[in-house]
Amino acid sequence: MTKRVLTGIKPTGVPHLGNYVGAIRPALRRATDPEHAFFFIADYHALNQVQDPALFNEYSYVVAATWLACGLDPAVCSFYRQSDIRETFELTTILSAFTPKGWMNKAHAYKAAVDTNREAGESDDAGVNMGLFTYPMLMAADILVFRSEIVPVGKDQVQHVEIARDIALRLNRDVGTDVLTLPDYELPSDAEAIPGLDGRKMSKSYNNTIPLFATAKEWKKGISSIKTDSSGRDEPKVAEGSAVYEIYAALATGADAAAMKASLEAGGMGWGDAKAELLGLIETEFTGRTETYDDLMAHPERIDEILEAGATRVRPLAESLMEDLRRAIGRGGSVRRSR
Numbered sequence: 001m002t003k004r005v006l007t008g009i010k011p012t013g014v015p016h017l018g019n020y021v022g023a024i025r026p027a028l029r030r031a032t033d034p035e036h037a038f039f040f041i042a043d044y045h046a047l048n049q050v051q052d053p054a055l056f057n058e059y060s061y062v063v064a065a066t067w068l069a070c071g072l073d074p075a076v077c078s079f080y081r082q083s084d085i086r087e088t089f090e091l092t093t094i095l096s097a098f099t100p101k102g103w104m105n106k107a108h109a110y111k112a113a114v115d116t117n118r119e120a121g122e123s124d125d126a127g128v129n130m131g132l133f134t135y136p137m138l139m140a141a142d143i144l145v146f147r148s149e150i151v152p153v154g155k156d157q158v159q160h161v162e163i164a165r166d167i168a169l170r171l172n173r174d175v176g177t178d179v180l181t182l183p184d185y186e187l188p189s190d191a192e193a194i195p196g197l198d199g200r201k202m203s204k205s206y207n208n209t210i211p212l213f214a215t216a217k218e219w220k221k222g223i224s225s226i227k228t229d230s231s232g233r234d235e236p237k238v239a240e241g242s243a244v245y246e247i248y249a250a251l252a253t254g255a256d257a258a259a260m261k262a263s264l265e266a267g268g269m270g271w272g273d274a275k276a277e278l279l280g281l282i283e284t285e286f287t288g289r290t291e292t293y294d295d296l297m298a299h300p301e302r303i304d305e306i307l308e309a310g311a312t313r314v315r316p317l318a319e320s321l322m323e324d325l326r327r328a329i330g331r332g333g334s335v336r337r338s339r
């Protein structure tokens with residue numbers, strides 16, 4: 001039987017090539033039909049970080065348009081906004097009653113905030129809002145409200161899916177029925193992060209990204225600034241581990257990547273030549289998508305329409321889970337009061 005796959009995308013910035021390779025492309029490969037592939041914009045997760053209303057609004061559109069321009073087809077998956085599924089928030093409240101506080105203390109985003117505060121000599125919880133603290137509970141609700149079975153995520157989110165599973169196990173045990181479906185995480189087969197312009201992991205936090213949608217001139221400017229060693233054209237080079245090659249290999253066919261690797265290693269291909277090939281590949285892959293993206297961003301009402309249709313389609317499933325769950329915890333059924 002086909003399993004239900006679900007993943008959320010937190011709209012906290014403008015997606016880059018790393019997001020495409022590590023999250024968007026593997027997720028889209030899982031899109032088979034709207035019953036079994038669920039993708040959503042996790043806007044209320046982003047709210048913990050992005051509290052400027054205009055920016056908060058903007059990022060949801062940016063991320064939705066990105067996924068659509070990268071090929072998300074609403075006919076073969078369900079695509080919606082988290083905030084449109086109100087059942088998620090009732091579920092979060094119920095889950096909170098079954099979740100030991102200690103599990104939240106151990107969640108890595110919160111722990112990282114505490115560590116940073118300690119290093120800076122601040123109090124543990126400085127700058128930490130309750131949304132960040134209970135982040136894994138809202139994520140568990142996203143997953144459990146649709147009885148999801150497989151959750152594709154990056155490495156950094158594995159712990160959150162495990163927490164969702166643990167919460168489901170705990171609630172099922174405590175109420176005595178398997179009302180919640182236990183989810184499993186799934187890592188992309190190539191879980192290595194691609195490097196950015198400076199050789200570190202490509203990340204918006206490092207300001208070293210290649211944008212997905214840009215002009216040829218903008219891409220060229222970025223790509224020419226990729227760090228390389230100073231070896232000349234004819235010298236043999238180490239391809240693996242070099243940012244130019246690793247980014248190229250993540251996008252190119254296996255045969256093209258192998259050809260570049262061989263040319264770099266043999267000598268005769270300079271870093272400038274490799275960069276030109278990378279630029280050509282990005283232009284081929286993303287110029288048309290940039291047009292689609294710009295067009296969608298000029299018509300946000302089209303994005304709304306797609307997301308609203310998605311929410312309308314999946315909402316009955318969330319309602320059905322909540323009916324079962326309310327009954328399981330002793331609410332919402334027609335149980336007679338015993339004397």
Ligand code: ADP
Nearest residue numbers: 018019022023153154193194201202203204205
């Ligand atoms: P960023 O590091 O830019 O803040 P996020 O943490 O928001 O990116 O990541 C969103 C998704 O994109 C995650 O699934 C993550 O694994 C993936 N991702 C981010 N950067 C990369 C990268 N450099 N290579 C591969 N995947 C990445």
Ligand code: TRP
Nearest residue numbers: 007008009010042045139142151
């Ligand atoms: N926390 C995820 C991230 O930061 C986004 C997310 C929210 C998510 N809810 C989810 C991912 C449910 C998978 C399933 O990337």
